[in-house]
Amino acid sequence: MAVVSVREQLRQRSDYTYKFNARTGRHGWLRLTPAYSIKIVEELIADYSQTRRIFDPFCGTGTTALIAAYHRHEGITTEINPFLVWLTQAKIAHYSPGEIVAAHHASASALDLVKRQRIHPMPAPLIHNIERWWNPESLHFLQLLFPAISEVTRECSTAHTLLLIAFCRSLIELSNAAFNHQSMSFKNDDQIAINFNTDRAGVFSENVRFVLNSASENPAGQSDVILGDARNPAKVVEGPFDLVITSPPYVNRMSYIRELRPYMYWLGFLLNGRDAGELDWTAIGGTWGIATSRLIGWERPENYFKSHQLARALDKIVHTDNKNGVILANYIAKYFDDIWNHFQCLTPVLASGAEIHYIVGNSAFYGTLISTEQLYAEMLMELGFHNIECRAIRKRNSNKNLLEFDVVAQW
Numbered sequence: 105m106a107v108v109s110v111r112e113q114l115r116q117r118s119d120y121t122y123k124f125n126a127r128t129g130r131h132g133w134l135r136l137t138p139a140y141s142i143k144i145v146e147e148l149i150a151d152y153s154q155t156r157r158i159f160d161p162f163c164g165t166g167t168t169a170l171i172a173a174y175h176r177h178e179g180i181t182t183e184i185n186p187f188l189v190w191l192t193q194a195k196i197a198h199y200s201p202g203e204i205v206a207a208h209h210a211s212a213s214a215l216d217l218v219k220r221q222r223i224h225p226m227p228a229p230l231i232h233n234i235e236r237w238w239n240p241e242s243l244h245f246l247q248l249l250f251p252a253i254s255e256v257t258r259e260c261s262t263a264h265t266l267l268l269i270a271f272c273r274s275l276i277e278l279s280n281a282a283f284n285h286q287s288m289s290f291k292n293d294d295q296i297a298i299n300f301n302t303d304r305a306g307v308f309s310e311n312v313r314f315v316l317n318s319a320s321e322n323p324a325g326q327s328d329v330i331l332g333d334a335r336n337p338a339k340v341v342e343g344p345f346d347l348v349i350t351s352p353p354y355v356n357r358m359s360y361i362r363e364l365r366p367y368m369y370w371l372g373f374l375l376n377g378r379d380a381g382e383l384d385w386t387a388i389g390g391t392w393g394i395a396t397s398r399l400i401g402w403e404r405p406e407n408y409f410k411s412h413q414l415a416r417a418l419d420k421i422v423h424t425d426n427k428n429g430v431i432l433a434n435y436i437a438k439y440f441d442d443i444w445n446h447f448q449c450l451t452p453v454l455a456s457g458a459e460i461h462y463i464v465g466n467s468a469f470y471g472t473l474i475s476t477e478q479l480y481a482e483m484l485m486e487l488g489f490h491n492i493e494c495r496a497i498r499k500r501n502s503n504k505n506l507l508e509f510d511v512v513a514q515w
């Protein structure tokens with residue numbers, strides 16, 4: 105493993121001039137807490153002039169697959185959350201001018217139905233404390249707009265999909281949700297503009313314009329997204345891949361389901377809180393609702409990841425003066441066992457000499473640093489990867505010990 109000081113790595117990094125500009129509005133179709141940078145992917149892909157098969161086992165909002173396609177590579181990605189699969193499919197698709205025009209006309213027809221009240225409102229989704237999300241006027245507008253979109257478009261048609269993306273953007277704009285670095289929260293009373301007179305139809309039309317504009321910029325290459333579990337990629341994708349560029353979940357107790365719940369409830373991907381917890385439990389690092397209570401009785405599998413460094417950290421966390429020490433230690437242990445499982449099942453789909461990049465942050469719990477990048481490197485070494493390096497990319501927040509790394513290795 106190459107050892108370069110973190111300070112030196114960060115210095116070299118900031119000197120780097122990016123070859124490509126961040127492009128395409130498709131990247132920003134939905135507002136989410138920033139996690140993964142388009143620039144990081146472009147910079148990694150920039151070195152490859154020949155077409156590569158690029159794999160991203162943890163798709164998220166599809167950055168790797170989208171950027172791969174824009175650079176004429178083939179990006180294949182898997183994701184466990186069906187909503188993100190749907191979103192990524194829409195992002196990487198090619199749209200004809202006729203489809204864009206049809207979507208534009210359909211949006212006008214949908215708004216006309218809403219304006220003339222020619223549509224029955226759908227029941228409000230069962231989001232906990234829905235009144236904190238939307239005021240009654242905005243909620244009613246969304247309850248009319250959603251069925252109006254379905255009325256004027258065929259289900260699963262491109263017009264339907266593109267208008268639903270504009271709907272998703274609008275539902276957040278009309279909500280009290282605020283985005284900060286860590287996760288989504290609610291605006292406080294001072295931040296909520298009094299919006300009785302908000303032009304809600306105007307908000308939707310503006311979002312339709314934005315979505316259709318970006319949809320008209322088609323990528324040059326083809327990418328694909330598949331619903332599947334990164335702990336068994338060979339079940340759903342066919343190798344060999346030349347390159348893996350991915351950002352797995354971090355060990356930070358962030359729940360992607362929690363973050364995405366407004367979209368997922370409105371679009372019918374979630375029906376109630378129990379479904380949300382169940383889905384979170386299937387995800388690596390899932391920790392919301394039922395997922396948390398299941399961690400209490402969770403036991404490590406036989407094939408667990410044996411590491412002195414991890415064992416020491418878990419021991420410290422269990423023995424901290426905090427009632428949540430045991431559950432937190434279980435959460436961390438399960439996270440690394442899942443990632444270990446993932447790495448073991450990854451190698452069969454890699455080409456000989458394939459390069460992998462895992463963009464991941466470290467974490468701290470009750471003052472104990474979890475060096476995720478080093479634990480990844482340990483796993484890769486044990487599996488026989490070569491040229492393993494942990495390159496520091498950027499600080500995660502104001503805590504100088506918390507960083508993001510690119511864990512690089514060759515198969």
Ligand SMILES: C[S@@+](CC[C@H](N)C(=O)[O-])C[C@H]1O[C@@H](n2cnc3c(N)ncnc32)[C@H](O)[C@@H]1O
Pocket residue numbers: 139140161162163164165166167168182183184185188332333334335350351352353354360386387388389
């Ligand atoms: C850090 S995010 C990926 C961010 C992504 N690079 C982007 O552009 O948004 C990690 C993703 O891994 C997904 N995930 C978690 N467990 C998974 C699993 N077992 N298989 C596949 N995807 C999983 C989560 O749902 C989440 O979307």
